[in-house]
Amino acid sequence: xxxxxxxxxxxxxxxxxxxxxxxxxxxxxxxxxxxxxxxxxxxxxxxxxxxxxxxxxxxxxxxxxxxxxxxxxxxxxxxxxxxxxxxxxxxxxxxxxxxxxxxxxxxxxxxxxxxxxxxxxxxxxxxxxxxxxxxxxxxxxxxxxxxxxxxxxxxxxxxxxxxxxxxxxxxxxxxxxxxxxxxxxxxxxxxxxxxxxxxxxxxxxxxxxxxxxxxxxxxxxxxxxxxxxxxxxxxxxxxxxxxxxxxxxxxxxxxxxxxxxxxxxxxxxxxxxxxxxxxxxxxxxxxxxxxxxxxxxxxxxxxxxxxxxxxxxxxxxxxxxxxxxxxxxxxxxxxxxxxxxxxxxxxxxxxxxxxxxxxxxxxxxxxxxxxxxxxxxxxxxxxxxxxxxxxxxxxxxxxxxxxxxxxxxxxxxxxxxxxxxxxxxxxxxxxxxxxxxxxxxxxxxxxxxxxxxxxxxxxxxxxxxxxxxxxxxx
Numbered sequence: 001x002x003x004x005x006x007x008x009x010x011x012x013x014x015x016x017x018x019x020x021x022x023x024x025x026x027x028x029x030x031x032x033x034x035x036x037x038x039x040x041x042x043x044x045x046x047x048x049x050x051x052x053x054x055x056x057x058x059x060x061x062x063x064x065x066x067x068x069x070x071x072x073x074x075x076x077x078x079x080x081x082x083x084x085x086x087x088x089x090x091x092x093x094x095x096x097x098x099x100x101x102x103x104x105x106x107x108x109x110x111x112x113x114x115x116x117x118x119x120x121x122x123x124x125x126x127x128x129x130x131x132x133x134x135x136x137x138x139x140x141x142x143x144x145x146x147x148x149x150x151x152x153x154x155x156x157x158x159x160x161x162x163x164x165x166x167x168x169x170x171x172x173x174x175x176x177x178x179x180x181x182x183x184x185x186x187x188x189x190x191x192x193x194x195x196x197x198x199x200x201x202x203x204x205x206x207x208x209x210x211x212x213x214x215x216x217x218x219x220x221x222x223x224x225x226x227x228x229x230x231x232x233x234x235x236x237x238x239x240x241x242x243x244x245x246x247x248x249x250x251x252x253x254x255x256x257x258x259x260x261x262x263x264x265x266x267x268x269x270x271x272x273x274x275x276x277x278x279x280x281x282x283x284x285x286x287x288x289x290x291x292x293x294x295x296x297x298x299x300x301x302x303x304x305x306x307x308x309x310x311x312x313x314x315x316x317x318x319x320x321x322x323x324x325x326x327x328x329x330x331x332x333x334x335x336x337x338x339x340x341x342x343x344x345x346x347x348x349x350x351x352x353x354x355x356x357x358x359x360x361x362x363x364x365x366x367x368x369x370x371x372x373x374x375x376x377x378x379x380x381x382x383x384x385x386x387x388x389x390x391x392x393x394x395x396x397x398x399x400x401x402x403x404x405x406x407x408x409x410x411x412x413x414x415x416x417x418x419x420x421x422x423x424x425x426x427x428x429x430x431x432x433x434x435x436x437x438x439x440x441x442x443x444x445x446x447x448x449x450x451x452x453x454x455x456x457x458x459x460x461x462x463x464x465x466x467x468x469x470x471x472x473x474x
Contacts, residue, residue: 009070016147071166092170097148116182126298130315175208178304185347274313290351324457332468341457349443366392367444387431393448
């Protein structure tokens with residue numbers, strides 16, 4: 001059979017999809033708006049077409065049997081409707097990976113899937129650490145960095161899969177062992193078009209789930225996603241709570257993570273999984289509620305794979321957070337410094353500040369606001385704030401929201417002058433008192449001043465280390 005595929009988007013996922021198809025004998029042609037050929041894969045032609053309508057017409061005229069789109073191709077791109085009208089299957093890299101896996105020698109390998117506006121990477125990282133503690137050959141894949149098409153031919157026993165709303169938009173047949181949507185807040189609306197479309201794509205995480213649809217017990221909207229999902233018969237709804245768990249929930253009793261969902265006598269008993277102190281190596285003695293919730297989510301997914309409690313505790317102790325995600329980077333100047341540059345929206349920033357003592361946080365915030373409205377979030381976190389340092393292009397927008405919703409909280413603005421990040425940390429010291437916490441949780445994208453959030457976080461850490469050195473010398 002003549003098998004021709006068009007791969008649209010020559011980024012990481014597009015290259016992985018093309019390589020997986022080419023390895024299975026497909027004739028692959030790639031398309032991108034900017035980037036040309038790959039010297040490591042000269043057999044695949046890459047056509048550079050920057051006009052989306054022209055690209056769609058060219059792809060359809062080539063009459064491929066399959067079109068694979070990268071996550072960066074928005075739902076309203078012309079190729080979406082053009083493929084549908086032409087009757088050509090259009091998949092994302094995730095859908096392709098699932099189908100190729102199920103056609104090959106690794107058919108049946110379980111996927112544990114995680115989505116949400118915030119917390120995905122931390123939960124997947126914790127889950128991977130737990131699975132490895134149990135002796136499994138586990139691999140973290142998907143939006144976390146390694147494309148699944150790149151991993152399907154490895155000898156991994158199980159995948160911990162991070163999925164973005166972009167990736168979920170084009171999934172159809174993926175059937176995870178267990179899945180969770182951690183939360184849903186307005187984000188990426190320029191890609192999805194509106195909040196309902198964004199939430200609908202997040203909800204796809206639960207389709208065809210086999211064992212457990214895990215959800216935040218306090219979030220009725222996500223619970224409804226579970227109720228409306230078309231799952232495999234026998235799949236159960238498992239709630240996650242920061243309080244004492246009811247039947248069919250995983251939660252907290254005193255300082256213990258406990259399971260009342262998977263054990264046979266759950267109506268009368270709870271199974272001890274881990275302790276809050278198991279999070280101390282990564283997050284210190286007082287992990288934030290957001291971190292604790294992510295740990296509970298990872299534990300609930302691991303229990304769906306029948307992981308014993310001792311491995312959950314060991315995996316949490318072994319876990320090292322990814323860079324720029326609520327990482328404690330210093331205790332210079334008698335305050336705790338936290339780098340959460342990855343907090344690029346209001347929901348994530350609120351999670352970073354949650355759990356801190358009243359009037360104990362100096363918040364570094366700002367950047368490219370992406371059209372967000374901050375009033376509700378600032379009103380919610382205002383009691384926590386000692387002071388605020390504003391950075392980035394959209395300082396005025398944030399200053400107005402702070403003036404209206406955080407009365408009396410001191411606010412300092414730092415512009416983009418040379419060595420401005422060092423000025424930021426010094427302003428934070430001036431606003432703080434001993435024992436306070438300085439949190440870089442910008443609630444905004446970094447593109448106004450940096451290439452990405454990691455570069456922003458690196459600049460912050462470097463400035464804090466300079467302050468630390470001066471503090472020691474003083």
